[in-house]
Amino acid sequence: MSDNSYTPPKVWTWDTESGGRFSSINRPIAGATHDKELPVGKHPYQLYSQGTPNGVKVTILLEELLALGEDAEYDAWMINIGSGDQFGSGFVGVNPNSKIPAMMDHTTDPPTRIFESGAILLYLAEKFGRFVPMQGTPGRAECLSWLFWLQGSAPYLGGGFGHFYAYAPEKWRYPIDRYAMEVKRQLDVLERNLADREYLCGDDYNISDIAVFSWYGTVVLNNAYNAAEFLEVHTYEQVNRWANQIRSRNAVWRGRKVNRAAENGGVPERHSAADIDAVLSQAKS
Numbered sequence: 001m002s003d004n005s006y007t008p009p010k011v012w013t014w015d016t017e018s019g020g021r022f023s024s025i026n027r028p029i030a031g032a033t034h035d036k037e038l039p040v041g042k043h044p045y046q047l048y049s050q051g052t053p054n055g056v057k058v059t060i061l062l063e064e065l066l067a068l069g070e071d072a073e074y075d076a077w078m079i080n081i082g083s084g085d086q087f088g089s090g091f092v093g094v095n096p097n098s099k100i101p102a103m104m105d106h107t108t109d110p111p112t113r114i115f116e117s118g119a120i121l122l123y124l125a126e127k128f129g130r131f132v133p134m135q136g137t138p139g140r141a142e143c144l145s146w147l148f149w150l151q152g153s154a155p156y157l158g159g160g161f162g163h164f165y166a167y168a169p170e171k172w173r174y175p176i177d178r179y180a181m182e183v184k185r186q187l188d189v190l191e192r193n194l195a196d197r198e199y200l201c202g203d204d205y206n207i208s209d210i211a212v213f214s215w216y217g218t219v220v221l222n223n224a225y226n227a228a229e230f231l232e233v234h235t236y237e238q239v240n241r242w243a244n245q246i247r248s249r250n251a252v253w254r255g256r257k258v259n260r261a262a263e264n265g266g267v268p269e270r271h272s273a274a275d276i277d278a279v280l281s282q283a284k285s
């Protein structure tokens with residue numbers, strides 16, 4: 001056993017000084033910490049989010065729907081999770097779990113709340129009849145299988161590997177080994193599936209590709225945790241091929257800009273296509 005091993009006490013207590021990167025916002029209790037109403041814009045869909053892998057799933061889908069000419073206009077408001085905006089009373093009313101993304105659909109009366117990124121993807125895809133195969137078909141079962149696979153697997157990548165490799169106050173071998181092993185196994189699951197399929201479910205791009213790309217695509221393209229070399233992501237050739245193909249879609253480029261800080265080339269709030277167009281023209285100039 002190493003010198004810094006830990007013997008848990010009989011009863012866990014909350015050490016607010018744990019010193020971790022998220023110690024100022026993490027708490028062992030749910031609910032709001034302060035009163036704050038959420039803003040409401042003029043569009044049917046009001047998104048409260050940040051441009052993290054879970055957040056961009058939704059903005060990519062909304063941009064894909066708009067690219068097809070659907071009436072999926074949205075206002076995207078920044079919820080700064082580093083500053084604790086997810087614990088404001090208005091946000092907790094939309095998502096009692098205090099995590100981005102969360103959305104209100106104002107096309108219904110009363111408006112409908114939706115939380116959990118996978119649920120938002122499915123809700124929008126069903127509502128527009130786009131990017132999800134028809135109910136009762138084998139394609140639908142495959143799409144939901146990969147969507148739920150992602151929702152269950154990504155916490156090992158983000159909360160497990162990413163946390164201990166990139167964010168924990170010290171590098172500990174045990175959790176890094178454990179989660180690196182699992183993430184490499186997950187990448188191999190994707191690699192084998194993509195060996196004879198263009199997209200995760202076959203010939204058609206759907207919400208499962210959007211969800212899985214937002215996490216595993218981001219890692220193989222080295223846009224998260226700076227772990228490309230450590231995980232030897234270049235060895236997953238099919239995952240790289242698929243991730244590059246999805247990255248090159250215009251709607252994906254647009255969706256990845258939303259709810260990101262302007263200094264990182266993003267659009268903190270999106271209220272019309274022009275907000276993203278402005279960043280695009282700056283990038284080209």
Ligand SMILES: N[C@@H](CCC(=O)N[C@@H](CS)C(=O)NCC(=O)O)C(=O)O
Nearest residue numbers: 052054081098099100101116117118
């Ligand atoms: N299962 C949730 C996870 C959402 C989630 O973990 N969001 C993170 C950002 S990627 C968050 O809001 N973290 C803030 C916090 O934990 O306080 C989903 O898919 O929507």
